[in-house]
Amino acid sequence: MLRPPEPPRPPVIAIVDYRAGNLTSVRLALDELGRESVITSDPTAIAAAERVIFPGVGAAGAAMRNLAELGLIEPLRRAVAGGRPFLGICLGMQILFDRSEEDGGVATLGLLPGRVARFRPNDPRDKIPHMGWNRVRFVRPHPVFEEMPAEGFFYFVHSYYAAPARAEHTLGVSDYAGGEFCAIAGAGNVIATQFHIEKSGPLGLRMLDAFARWDGRAAPAGARPC
Amino acid sequence: MLTRRIIPCLDVIRGRVTKGVRFQNNVDLGDPVEIARRYYEDGCDELVVYDITASAERRATDLEMVARVARAVRIPFAVGGGISSVADMARALAAGAEKVSVNSLAVQRPEVIAEGARAFGSQCVVLGMDPVSTADRARCPSGYEITVRGFRERTGLDAVAWARRAVELGAGEIVVNSVDADGTRQGFELTITRAIAEAVPVPVVASGGAGCARHLRDAFIEGRADAAIVAGILHTGVTTIPALKAELAAMGIPVRT
Numbered sequence: 188m189l190r191p192p193e194p195p196r197p198p199v200i201a202i203v204d205y206r207a208g209n210l211t212s213v214r215l216a217l218d219e220l221g222r223e224s225v226i227t228s229d230p231t232a233i234a235a236a237e238r239v240i241f242p243g244v245g246a247a248g249a250a251m252r253n254l255a256e257l258g259l260i261e262p263l264r265r266a267v268a269g270g271r272p273f274l275g276i277c278l279g280m281q282i283l284f285d286r287s288e289e290d291g292g293v294a295t296l297g298l299l300p301g302r303v304a305r306f307r308p309n310d311p312r313d314k315i316p317h318m319g320w321n322r323v324r325f326v327r328p329h330p331v332f333e334e335m336p337a338e339g340f341f342y343f344v345h346s347y348y349a350a351p352a353r354a355e356h357t358l359g360v361s362d363y364a365g366g367e368f369c370a371i372a373g374a375g376n377v378i379a380t381q382f383h384i385e386k387s388g389p390l391g392l393r394m395l396d397a398f399a400r401w402d403g404r405a406a407p408a409g410a411r412p413c
Numbered sequence: 414m415l416t417r418r419i420i421p422c423l424d425v426i427r428g429r430v431t432k433g434v435r436f437q438n439n440v441d442l443g444d445p446v447e448i449a450r451r452y453y454e455d456g457c458d459e460l461v462v463y464d465i466t467a468s469a470e471r472r473a474t475d476l477e478m479v480a481r482v483a484r485a486v487r488i489p490f491a492v493g494g495g496i497s498s499v500a501d502m503a504r505a506l507a508a509g510a511e512k513v514s515v516n517s518l519a520v521q522r523p524e525v526i527a528e529g530a531r532a533f534g535s536q537c538v539v540l541g542m543d544p545v546s547t548a549d550r551a552r553c554p555s556g557y558e559i560t561v562r563g564f565r566e567r568t569g570l571d572a573v574a575w576a577r578r579a580v581e582l583g584a585g586e587i588v589v590n591s592v593d594a595d596g597t598r599q600g601f602e603l604t605i606t607r608a609i610a611e612a613v614p615v616p617v618v619a620s621g622g623a624g625c626a627r628h629l630r631d632a633f634i635e636g637r638a639d640a641a642i643v644a645g646i647l648h649t650g651v652t653t654i655p656a657l658k659a660e661l662a663a664m665g666i667p668v669r670t
Contacts, residue, residue: 208533208534208537209506209507209509209510209511209533209537211483211506211507211508211509212483212487212509212511215483215484215487215509216487218484219484219487244533244534244536244537245533245534246534311611311614312637313415314614314615314616314617314639315614315615316535316536316585316615316616317415318536318585318586318616318639319415319416319417319418319458319616319639319640320415320416320418320458320669321414321415321416322414322416340416340669340670342458342488342489343415344489344536362414363415383489385487386487386488386489386511387487387488388453388456388487388488389487391487392487
């Protein structure tokens, strides 16, 4: 079914506040890029924003309860369905999927098909959480990193990782605890990073800048299908 | 592959970065924001900012300084000093810190670790500890005893037992700052670093004694540390972050370049 085009919105980026961690660094990174942002848990402000950043640290169960209590689940679904550029970060990436095994199993937003599993390292020297800078390889072209080198280091802090059900939703990968995991997922107007793009130095800032300029279409104009 | 982190530490007294040996003879090294920015541009992986006189002066962390550092860098940093409650943690995180570090006050009141982990997640709560070697193996089977208040007071706590307890309470990372090695530039205290790294499932940061890249390599390999704190040799220009990383890479240590 065809949707009527959405009205133009002022160039404000809504940073969704659902009591799931520190949002200051996301706002400071956008400040440095000269992009106006608002930290908000107000569905009206989220609906009015040109694009949405969905960050988050902490546990999936508590995050889903907070989203429900704050009445944010439907506004987030509408933001994604409306085609606006949408960026999930860390826990904000994980809960876009169907289900997380955290907290004994939690049904999450189901905006991307797949599940979230815990790292199970065989070597006790692989500490949990996976904390620090790890190499990410971009495995599928995307406007948000089309001007980036093929790989780079980004800052991670997490104990769980997303496993997209569809291979084409994995846009970038990294390695930890004896295997490869999805570091960047995306489909349509949604892109999500397991790493903290806002704390990943100049490279993260470049990627955030590209997100802030992205029109929400997955394939760059004239790009070859992959 | 996950890289080993190099973390410059800024000890701040009355708004200025200082460096002393065993908290004595402190020298003024400059403005924390300028120094943080310089290390960030040099490619450090993270920063630690200690408001080292906050606890002794019974005041909260200098949040204005924390906020200025947060504006200056796009990497994670931890804040320590003057953190004694969840409310203190909330203010430091809201000012832009990624993590808060508790030390003496957690020895006094260990529940602060659990409260912080519940409120913000374990990844935000760092336990800093200042172990000193001891011959009293009856009280401290690891051979290392926790000190507090800038090394001035012994606690009778065994360092490894305290690390385990802190992780059970919810600490997401442990900074092992050796009293014996601090400020000496003779290398990290590898025995206690390794004992703790092997005793807990969370990342461990070696601290105290960095004099050259070889010392960092030893902390990562022999000490099993996930990260290392460097202070004096950077502050006084003996070496730089790019130089340390180049030497470590040549020794086969994965570093972020």
